Amino acid sequence: MSYWVDGQLCQQISVTDRAVSFGDGCFTTIHGVNQQAKMLNEHIARLKHDSQRLKIAQPDWERLAEHLKQVCAEQTQDEFVVKVIISRGAGGRGYSSKGFTSPTVIVSVSPFPNNYVQLQCKGANLVLSQIPLARNPLLAGMKHLNRLEQVLIKQEVDELNADEAIVLDTDGIIVECCSANVFWRIGHTVYTPVLSHSGVNGLMRQKIISLLQDSQYHLQQVERFANVLTHCDEVVICNALMPVLPVQSIQMDKQLPPLQFASRELFEYLFLRCKI
Numbered sequence: 611m612s613y614w615v616d617g618q619l620c621q622q623i624s625v626t627d628r629a630v631s632f633g634d635g636c637f638t639t640i641h642g643v644n645q646q647a648k649m650l651n652e653h654i655a656r657l658k659h660d661s662q663r664l665k666i667a668q669p670d671w672e673r674l675a676e677h678l679k680q681v682c683a684e685q686t687q688d689e690f691v692v693k694v695i696i697s698r699g700a701g702g703r704g705y706s707s708k709g710f711t712s713p714t715v716i717v718s719v720s721p722f723p724n725n726y727v728q729l730q731c732k733g734a735n736l737v738l739s740q741i742p743l744a745r746n747p748l749l750a751g752m753k754h755l756n757r758l759e760q761v762l763i764k765q766e767v768d769e770l771n772a773d774e775a776i777v778l779d780t781d782g783i784i785v786e787c788c789s790a791n792v793f794w795r796i797g798h799t800v801y802t803p804v805l806s807h808s809g810v811n812g813l814m815r816q817k818i819i820s821l822l823q824d825s826q827y828h829l830q831q832v833e834r835f836a837n838v839l840t841h842c843d844e845v846v847i848c849n850a851l852m853p854v855l856p857v858q859s860i861q862m863d864k865q866l867p868p869l870q871f872a873s874r875e876l877f878e879y880l881f882l883r884c885k886i
Contacts, residue, residue, distance in 0.1 A: 614717040617677050627714055629697035632705065633755035635713075636660035638813075640692040641851050642719070645683045647692060649850065650675060652813050660752045661696045667711045669696065674715060681717060689722035691851065695755070726852050729773060730881070733858025733871070734847065736787070738836060739763050739775035743785050743808040751811040763788040774847060776836065776860060779808045783833050790847040790855075791815035794839060795876045799828045801838075814848040814884060821883055827876070836862065844873040846880065853884040 613621045628634035638656050641648045654675055661668065678692065697714040698707060741763045749756075767775050767788060774787045786792055786809045793802045800822055805811050822829040839845065845857035856877040859868040 611718055611720045612681075614677070614681065616715055617673070623697075623714060623716065624700035626702065627697055627700040628702075628707075628710070629695060629714065629716075629755055633757070634664070634707070635666065635695055635697035635755045636664060636753055637693060637695040637755060638753060639850055640678070640694065641853070642682050642685060642687075642690040642692050642722075644688060645685055647678050647682045649813055649817075650678060652816075653694070653850075656753065656813060657694060657696055660754065661713070663752060664698070664754065665707065666696060666698050667713050669713050669715050678717065681719060685719060687721065691720045691722055693718045693720070697755075723851065725773075726855070729852075729855050733856045733874075734773040735858055735868070736774050736776055736845075736847075736860045737767065737770050737772040738860065738862045739766055739777045739788070741766055742778050742780045742782075745779050745781065745807040747807055750808050751805050753810050753812075760788050770861070772861070776839070778836060782835055783807075784836055784838070785809040787847050790849045790852065793818065793846050793848070793876070794842040795827070795844040795846075795873075796842050798826060799830060800876060801830050801832050801834065801842075804831045804833050812849050814850050814853050817884060818848060818854070818880060821880065825879070827879075840869060842871075844871055844876050846877050848880075848884065854880045 615623055638653045640653050654671055658671060695716040699710045699712045699714050743759050763775055763777060774790060777785050777787060779785050784803050791812045793800055819829060839860060846854055847857060848854040854877060856874050857871055859870050861868040
């Protein structure tokens, strides 16, 4: 992996950085292909939107975009992952954010996950997570740095040897997966969770919502309990890297056989459109 801090090739940040002390910042994860960053403008817009919600002093966005283009142009792999973190910056001791005018910008490049192509073929096996997400409208939708819930969910996924998890909030409502958003189809109606109380409004989720608005499908953003998945025809999950995967099974209850999904109608409609 390679790292840049404030535009300089570097692997260290200050121990007083707010990202370390409080997870005070936001991030985005970019799919790099053939020396270019896919959806770069959308990723910059997300960082800008989320950092403004957190009232973080704004970095030079044009400079960051040019830096990301340069970083991508230097890569030799066909596909790679670029992560960008915006921290409030270094200094201070307590919670107060007063006086922070120089955010820290961290860019990293890592290898592209090698399992997504396999999962596109065979489908992902999911479990119903026992780790709920807290409902907090103030932070809902953002990709902020406070990811302890996801760390615990990923531990659960690994322990159960699953590919991903369906994650509920503390009221038992479907929100998302550990690292992806979720859609399910019943006939020609496609559903995805409302994310006004928790969860991350992923860029691929936004793209799929836009695609479905001009399609044969009727899209609804809803609040539903997990048992709705027992009645659906198909489930797909998505993020900027996948970009979309079919779900083969969901283990809803350890005492019962997993739900099985044979249809790939929605996946096939979305797959090529989301790869562009």
